[in-house]
Amino acid sequence: MTDSHADKMVSPLEISPMRISPLHSAALTFPEQTAVKCNGQDISYASLSQMVLGLGEQLTRIGIRQGQPLACISRNNLEMICLYWACIDIGAIFFPISPRFPLAQVQGLIDSHQIPCYWSETELGLTGCTQLSLDVAQISTTPAKTVDIQRPCNVILTSGSSGFPKAAVHNLANHIANAEGARSLIPLIKGDAWLLSLPLFHIGGLAILNRCALVAAIVVLPESNLALQEQVERDALTHISLVPTQLLNLLADKQASLTSIKALLLGGGAVSIDLLKQLEQRHIASFTSYGMTEMGSQITTGPALSDGTSGKLLPRRELKIVDDVIWVRGECLFMGYLTENGIEKPLDADSWFYTKDKGEWDANGNLKILGRVDNMFICGGENIQPEEIEAALKLHPLIDEAIVFPQPDITYGQLPAAIIRGNIIRGNTSQDMSTIEKQLEQFLADKIARFKRPRRYYPWPENAEQIGLKVNRQLIIKLAI
Structure with missing residues (x-):
């Protein structure tokens, strides 16, 4: 192959x-x-x-x-x-x-x-x-x-x-x-x-x-x-x-x-x-x-x-x-x-x-x-490649950047969560993201399978400075949560 x-x-x-x-x-x-x-x-x-x-x-x-x-x-x-x-x-x-x-x-x-x-x-x-x-x-x-x-x-x-x-x-x-x-x-x-x-x-x-x-x-x-x-x-x-x-x-x-x-x-x-x-x-x-x-x-x-x-x-x-x-x-x-x-x-x-x-x-x-081999995680027995979900999220006209990562879950082992940046999140805080979550659930419905859709969203950390052309995923995740 x-x-x-x-x-x-x-x-x-x-x-x-x-x-x-x-x-x-x-x-x-x-x-x-x-x-x-x-x-x-x-x-x-x-x-x-x-x-x-x-x-x-x-x-x-x-x-x-x-x-x-x-x-x-x-x-x-x-x-x-x-x-x-x-x-x-x-x-x-x-x-x-x-x-x-x-x-x-x-x-x-x-x-x-x-x-x-x-x-x-x-x-x-x-x-x-x-x-x-x-x-x-x-x-x-x-x-x-x-x-x-x-x-x-x-x-x-x-x-x-x-x-x-x-x-x-x-x-x-x-x-x-x-x-x-x-x-x-x-x-x-x-x-x-x-x-x-x-x-x-x-x-x-x-x-x-x-x-x-x-x-x-x-x-x-x-x-x-x-x-x-x-x-x-x-x-x-x-x-x-x-x-x-x-x-x-x-x-x-x-x-x-x-x-x-x-x-x-x-x-x-x-x-x-x-x-x-x-x-x-x-x-x-x-x-x-x-x-x-x-x-x-x-x-x-x-x-x-x-x-x-x-x-x-x-x-x-x-x-x-x-x-x-x-x-x-x-x-x-x-x-x-x-x-x-x-x-x-x-x-x-x-x-x-x-x-x-x-x-x-x-x-x-x-x-x-x-995606990266070492970024993949498993959700309920299914392989999740974060970069696939990130690309789908960036199809939204109000999202400029996205990072998807796993969060522990008792039932599924790990569930996808996402950190997003763009006009869709301006004026919102981490306490009132439910509206955005509903909007994006509907937006992703015809783009990726249900088990791949993020269950929780976080705003992009304001103090995250990108140095090179590649996003430092681990740093953004650490700052966001």
């Missing part, structure tokens, strides 16, 4: 593993082209290249060696961008950690991965690890050296929704293959401007840096004192990666000019009908994708649809479905997980990676994600 799709091509990566990084290559070809927009300042590729080379020299003097992890605990900023490229130059491993992690968790990561040095905007007081003081204003005019694009260059921590997060290791060749495949569907050219709205400790944020450098496009850092609509207009943004809340805020201002936007990339899964209508009215090309940290970001991509499909397989990836579960491999596939015994590859004998995502191909060759 295997359904396999593959998109292969001869890879230049196999021919030339030694080259200067995409950043320095862009600086040589288009030195005056803007590389980064930061706090109203335009930094050219030539200037950014010199800053990165200067930072690399500082790291070398401090004693950061090839293969050594360097923790970076910060929000997105110019220093983080420079540190990523400087680590590639000197062969160190860029190891970004969310500044939202509790200090004890950060210390645990430092200890378990034996990280000797870290950089942060603030003093954290970590033990057994030296905090670095770096200056991106120190430039170097030394010519860039070639790097081995197949050596480890970064770690991205998996979501870690339960237990200790895994540390996925990529090389630059993985990122180049992912970016070139992604560009085959969503064009990106010199001078385009992509908002760095996703954090660099998520694969989606790091993917933006690589995509832009490969074509000399502009990375635009968000400004907290500007509304998103204002930044779109001021910086003529062409590409944006957004979560539903950000998109809703962007579309709320009917007077805002969004004509510069060429492509809007959303997280995977079904997009609400209301959002799709608004995007069509504003003539904004929107896309959804199926991706993961281990594959360097996007795997499939296609136009945003309400049916929950995530598009077609991009070049340089392979995907097969065995007994409804997705396996992937290809040039984008990571090097493995960083452990105390080195980099360990969790692959089968033929180099396939087991994703734990359930999926199927539709009649048009688009991938539809059916």
